[in-house]
């Protein structure tokens with residue numbers, strides 16, 4: 001039925017806080033599906049629930065999608081043929097649809113106060129009813145336009161009494177949701193409650209606004225998180241009530257905790273030390289800061305690659321996939337049914353893979369910023385060389401510092417374990433000789449340095465390792481780092497001599 005429809009999909013977050021990585025994945029799959037099918041990807045902000053509105057959340061969502069490179073074709077900040085894309089700006093539109101359902105007997109006004117609703121629940125519970133919901137079995141006990149006279153309903157409405165409009169769910173009907181991932185899902189209508197569609201504050205609820213907009217915006221496929229699967233039968237029913245063609249549904253499996261079962265939550269991130277949000281977020285109420293992938297040094301392309309594989313696979317072993325490759329390979333058939341465990345170590349692995357593939361010049365620009373924050377202003381060429389030497393050992397640009405600080409600062413202290421192992425009796429004297437040797441080298445290049453040291457050890461009949469390890473200790477402060485002769489060349493003769501002197505003087 002949908003095959004001939006132009007593919008139009010939407011990501012429809014509610015601005016109730018920062019976007020969770022599960023939300024980013026939903027947006028990404030929508031994007032990939034749209035691009036794969038030459039379709040259109042839309043961002044629609046569902047902000048009808050004013051109680052849950054969080055300032056800054058909408059801006060956050062937009063910024064996060066931009067950072068991740070999930071570009072939409074229509075949206076609140078860029079407009080489009082179905083503007084506006086902010087539900088609060090479409091407010092006037094929804095009432096007529098609720099009214100239409102009332103006129104056709106498919107919805108009704110309800111005037112029950114919160115206390116009356118509570119008391120219904122209590123009475124049903126006391127009577128041993130298995131369900132305490134507002135539905136076909138209980139609506140007859142309540143204050144609504146099905147039980148009150150027309151006259152009374154009119155009076156209440158005219159008097160400005162608070163009301164809601166509820167859908168009238170039919171009794172004993174089978175509702176079928178054909179889900180592209182889950183297959184056929186059947187639900188008995190008697191299990192559904194008469195959900196509120198519209199409130200007297202003039203705002204539609206999520207359910208009404210969502211399907212009205214999906215219809216008006218000509219959405220062909222609804223791709224969203226599994227938590228919305230229980231709402232799908234209601235949505236299918238609403239499409240039927242309006243006599244609209246329903247979109248195809250695809251409910252994506254949950255993202256699970258790295259350890260154990262259950263939905264991945266912000267608390268798991270806090271507990272295990274990884275971000276669950278794409279960008280850093282500052283809670284406007286509490287001021288609490290939650291870390292973000294961007295601020296933690298992840299590259300957007302690596303982040304996207306990692307997210308794409310949480311619940312979908314390309315059918316091959318290939319794990320490193322660019323956005324273009326993802327677009328060309330994406331299909332709903334390869335989205336799994338079961339939840340996928342989030343693996344923060346794998347996220348780092350992806351970043352490492354992307355980092356080593358980045359041009360040194362690009363990394364050098366980023367590393368220069370890290371250095372400048374530390375008050376170090378080094379030559380571009382020098383930084384470039386350093387980056388090339390250490391990038392294999394880093395997951396993030398920030399890691400370069402731990403691997404290479406000795407290129408920019410003489411060691412302030414020495415790793416005591418290495419001292420114990422490498423700075424034995426006679427070593428300071430030997431380093432004195434090495435100093436003289438190096439001082440005499442006219443062209444201070446790695447090759448010459450290395451050759452001269454080898455010659456020295458052969459003449460003295462001492463092991464090359466003993467010399468190199470001690471020299472490494474004075475130059476870098478420990479037992480790590482890239483090729484030592486290269487380090488010496490890059491530091492330059494004067495600095496090398498200075499560090500040997502300092503080592504002889506300071507290493508106890």
Ligand code: GLU
Pocket residue numbers: 011012013014046206210223224225228
């Ligand atoms: N506004 C809903 C949300 O916050 C959208 C669900 C849907 O895609 O239908 O996730």
